[in-house]
Amino acid sequence: MRRWMMLALGTAAQTVACTFLYGLPYTSETLRRDNGLSLGQVGLLIACPTIGLLLTLIAWGALADRFGERTVIASGLAMTAVLLSLAATVDGLVPLGVLLALAGAASASVSAASGRLVVGWFSARERGLAMGIRQTSTPLGMGIAALVVPTLAAHDGVRGTVLFCAVLCGAVAVLVGSLTTDPPRTARPTGQEPAANPYRHSTLWRIHASSALLCVPQFATNAFAMVFLIDVRGWSAVHAGQLLVLSQVLGAVSRVVAGRWSDRVGSRVRPMRQLSVCIAVVMGATALGALWPSPLTDLAMVVACGITASTNGLAFTATAELAGTAWSGRAMGVQNTGQNLAASLTPPLLGGLIASAGYARGFLLAGALAVAACFVIPTVRIPAVPTPEGRAPTVPTPEGRAPTAAPAPEGRAPTAAPAPESDGRAD
Numbered sequence: 001m002r003r004w005m006m007l008a009l010g011t012a013a014q015t016v017a018c019t020f021l022y023g024l025p026y027t028s029e030t031l032r033r034d035n036g037l038s039l040g041q042v043g044l045l046i047a048c049p050t051i052g053l054l055l056t057l058i059a060w061g062a063l064a065d066r067f068g069e070r071t072v073i074a075s076g077l078a079m080t081a082v083l084l085s086l087a088a089t090v091d092g093l094v095p096l097g098v099l100l101a102l103a104g105a106a107s108a109s110v111s112a113a114s115g116r117l118v119v120g121w122f123s124a125r126e127r128g129l130a131m132g133i134r135q136t137s138t139p140l141g142m143g144i145a146a147l148v149v150p151t152l153a154a155h156d157g158v159r160g161t162v163l164f165c166a167v168l169c170g171a172v173a174v175l176v177g178s179l180t181t182d183p184p185r186t187a188r189p190t191g192q193e194p195a196a197n198p199y200r201h202s203t204l205w206r207i208h209a210s211s212a213l214l215c216v217p218q219f220a221t222n223a224f225a226m227v228f229l230i231d232v233r234g235w236s237a238v239h240a241g242q243l244l245v246l247s248q249v250l251g252a253v254s255r256v257v258a259g260r261w262s263d264r265v266g267s268r269v270r271p272m273r274q275l276s277v278c279i280a281v282v283m284g285a286t287a288l289g290a291l292w293p294s295p296l297t298d299l300a301m302v303v304a305c306g307i308t309a310s311t312n313g314l315a316f317t318a319t320a321e322l323a324g325t326a327w328s329g330r331a332m333g334v335q336n337t338g339q340n341l342a343a344s345l346t347p348p349l350l351g352g353l354i355a356s357a358g359y360a361r362g363f364l365l366a367g368a369l370a371v372a373a374c375f376v377i378p379t380v381r382i383p384a385v386p387t388p389e390g391r392a393p394t395v396p397t398p399e400g401r402a403p404t405a406a407p408a409p410e411g412r413a414p415t416a417a418p419a420p421e422s423d424g425r426a427d
Contacts, residue, residue, distance in 0.1 A: 002181065003121040003130075009172075009180050010114035011134050013073050016172045017110040018141025020080065020103070020165040021049050026149040027158050034157055035093065047344075048097045049104025054340050056105040060112035061333025065326060069117040072329075074177035076109020081170035088162045096158075107169070112333045119320040119328065120183025125263050128317055132259025135313040136252040143248060198323045204331060206378045207269075207322065208338045211315035213373035214276060215342035216350070217283050217366035218308035221247075223347040225301055228359055232293050243302065250306025258310040259317070268318035269377050272311050276374040279308050283367030290359035312339075 024046040031042045064072045080103050087099035115134060122130040152160040198204050225247065229240040258275060262268045282304045289297030316335060323331035354362035 003126075006121045006180060006183075007118055007130050007133060009176055010069075010073075010117045011137050011140075012172050013077060013110045013176055014114045014134060014137035015140045015144070016077070016165070016168040017080070017107040018138050019144045019168060020084070020107060020141075021053070022138075022142045023145035023149040023161060023165060024049065024100070026145055027153040027161050030153040030157055037093075041093075045093060045097050045100070048100040049107070050340065050344060052101035052104030052106075053108045053111070054337055054344075056108045057112055057336045057340070058330055058333035060109040061116075061329035061331070063109075064113040064116050064329035068182040069113045069120070070176060070180040070182050072109045072113040073117070073180070074173050076106050076113075077169045077173035077176065079103075079106035079109075081166045081173060084162050084166035084169065088159045088166065108333075108336075111336045112329055115316050115320060115332050116329050117180070117183065119317065120325070124266070124321075127321075128259035128262035128268065128314065129256065130259070131317045132256040132313040135255040135259075135309075135316070138312075139248040139252045139309075143245075198327050198331065203378045204319065204322050206376050207315055207318050208335055210272070210276070210373040210376040211311070211335060212338040212342040213369045213376060214272075214279065214308070214311050214315075215339050216346050216369045217279050217304070217363075218312075219343045219346040220283075220350050220363065220366040221286075221301065221305045221308055223351070224354065224359070224362070225305055228290070228301060229298065232290055232359060233297060243298065244305065247302045247305030250302065251309035254306050254310035255313045259313045262314055262317065268314045268321070269379070272314045272318070273374050273377050273379075275307070275311050275314075276370045276377065279304075279311075280367040280370040280374075282307055283363050283370060287360040287363040287367065290363065315339075 028042050028046065031037050031045065037045070060072060060076065083099050083103040083106060087096055087103065090096055090099060114137075115131065118130050118134045119127055148164065149161050152164055156163075225244055226237065226240045229235040229243065230237060235243070258271055262271045265271065282300065285300040286297070286304045289300045316332060319331050319335045320328040350362050350366065353365065
């Protein structure tokens with residue numbers, strides 16, 4: 001039961017962080033009305049937390065590797081709560097933007113450490129499912145923000161929204177600090193060298209790159225689904241929003257199903273490759289729907305919003321398993337950084353293409369990048385169990401062969417590779 005409590009706490013921490021990060025856009029109209037800002041100024045202000053997040057993800061991951069998950073998550077959320085409370089008291093947009101950026105930097109602790117917490121408590125046969133559940137924190141956070149923030153912003157302005165997020169972060173920080181237990185770690189024997197850098201091999205880089213490519217179709221649909229339904233299919237904003245709630249539910253379910261699938265087949269990368277092909281097909285169907293609109297166009301868009309989110313948990317799980325215990329925090333920080341950069345760049349760049357060439361070409365490009373991701377995803381067997389601290393990580397091997405030990409320094413015997421924990425089926 002303890003591991004499920006750790007999963008619940010890690011998911012709750014990520015959910016409140018997402019509520020803060022994705023709740024600010026719902027204050028856009030209030031910012032324009034109360035402060036006379038242009039859309040560009042509003043966009044810059046609500047981007048401040050993401051900028052802070054991107055700058056600190058890897059550093060928080062290194063702290064998680066060094067000091068453990070509970071300390072990092074609890075302290076990061078507590079700092080976020082304090083900074084947001086200060087943001088609710090300041091006058092002026094510049095101080096507000098600075099405090100929001102600092103709060104985003106503090107909230108990055110959750111992204112870097114909560115996945116590490118989940119991976120550490122679950123065995124390989126349950127880890128994909130657990131990480132899939134943890135990844136539902138994004139639609140959960142977005143859902144809470146959509147339900148609460150517009151009303152708060154209308155009545156209390158940005159200050160009420162910021163205080164609401166501060167209370168959530170503070171409450172979960174207390175829960176994490178009181179109830180969380182770090183996963184057990186294997187102490188490094190005296191005199192043994194630290195674990196080797198997993199980035200000496202290309203496999204981890206390919207996981208990061210393919211995951212970033214797969215973020216493009218995900219955020220292409222997230223960013224443009226509503227305006228697409230309004231422009232191409234003539235939906236009202238209210239009805240389009242109601243339809244897209246279904247897509248968020250489908251996105252959450254797809255993460256869990258993909259994680260469970262990876263547990264059953266004993267591989268993270270094989271489902272990622274197969275899902276990338278499915279994503280490309282669905283994006284192609286959505287592009288056709290833009291050229292020849294019909295009720296099937298609506299269905300294609302909902303399915304696209306759901307299935308494009310399915311690979312997130314698989315990529316994070318593969319990253320943690322390949323990096324090993326000693327490096328997983330930093331590796332997931334790099335993974336998060338790449339995904340957030342792709343997510344930030346996709347709407348403006350793809351939006352420019354859609355504005356000049358139409359929705360069909362924009363969605364076809366997103367589908368083509370999903371095809372490219374299929375070839376970038378490594379065709380190797382990734383160790384299913386994080387390498388205990390103090391042992392060299394295993395070297396990825398071609399599919400169908402057992403993993404081998406990392407080369408030992410000259411004059412030393414090679415370290416035996418830990419046996420992957422799986423159901424006996426090769427990747």
